Amino acid sequence: xxxxxxxxxxxxxxxxxxxxxxxxxxxxxWISDAFRANGVVDFARLCNLPTLFMEEGTADEIARLxxxxxxxxxxxxxxxxxxxxxxxxxxxxxxxxxLSNDLQIADWEFSRNHWAVxxxxxxxxxxxxxxxxxxxxxxxxxxxxxxxxxxISLMMPFGGFDGVHQALRGAIEAAGFExxxxxxxxxxxxxxxxxIELICRSHVVVCDLSGxxxxxxxxxxxxxxxxxxxxxxxxxxxxxxxxxxxxRCITYHNNGEGQxxxxxxxxxxxxxxTEMRHA
Numbered sequence: 001x002x003x004x005x006x007x008x009x010x011x012x013x014x015x016x017x018x019x020x021x022x023x024x025x026x027x028x029x030w031i032s033d034a035f036r037a038n039g040v041v042d043f044a045r046l047c048n049l050p051t052l053f054m055e056e057g058t059a060d061e062i063a064r065l066x067x068x069x070x071x072x073x074x075x076x077x078x079x080x081x082x083x084x085x086x087x088x089x090x091x092x093x094x095x096x097x098x099l100s101n102d103l104q105i106a107d108w109e110f111s112r113n114h115w116a117v118x119x120x121x122x123x124x125x126x127x128x129x130x131x132x133x134x135x136x137x138x139x140x141x142x143x144x145x146x147x148x149x150x151x152i153s154l155m156m157p158f159g160g161f162d163g164v165h166q167a168l169r170g171a172i173e174a175a176g177f178e179x180x181x182x183x184x185x186x187x188x189x190x191x192x193x194x195x196i197e198l199i200c201r202s203h204v205v206v207c208d209l210s211g212x213x214x215x216x217x218x219x220x221x222x223x224x225x226x227x228x229x230x231x232x233x234x235x236x237x238x239x240x241x242x243x244x245x246x247x248r249c250i251t252y253h254n255n256g257e258g259q260x261x262x263x264x265x266x267x268x269x270x271x272x273x274t275e276m277r278h279a
Contacts, residue, residue, distance in 0.1 A: 002122035003051040003068065004105065005115050015081045018115055020073055025114040026106060035117065043071040050122050051082065054093060058110045061093040099125060140193055143200035152270060153198045154181045155219040156208035163259055164208065171263035177270065199223050204270050210235040217241070229273045231266055
């Protein structure tokens, strides 16, 4: 089951209101009866359901998946507080409209503020929709393996970067993460497929753009396209191409002191990314 709340606050306020009379509109009677005893709505149980937050409309309005944290009835209004699921990107009402039959959302629900409860597995339907629209590359195959939340991958030139590699690996593993580079294993006949497998499974991808290595640029582009958190590092900002100039990049000196500082900076960034994901 999931809550469907059509209101105005899908932007940033984290709270909104609805007329109390509009709860359980477009909801089957047996469902509303299950969440209401002696005329009193069990908001605590409703807060345990995933919630689809929408604005009115069937075009490019933003819809978000999230959770209710608290609901209060103030006079004739319901005041609800909520958080968005940060790992699920925003989707448009147009995309929801295409899934409306599967989600049991009637056409007129897109034009009226209300709170409904649907007897549908929201996550399963959204997941199927996501995978049906994922591009299928012809040059390599995307991995079906789940993301390892402790895995950090390194994309860098192999020659002349042993000191950088060892410094990063030592610091990352000391922080409790697993650190891998494509030459650490051999699973597929083509090394590119091993690299794709590593990127797909990684929590964070570190890309060293020093020397304008085309392989690393290619791997960074793949990681960005797959929505990975990418940490860019370089020995010189002159090696950063125009398309990446707007992104933050950690610079370092390729000596013992510089490598140690680089490792600390990268670990700090990984810690920040990890905290943000769990917030």
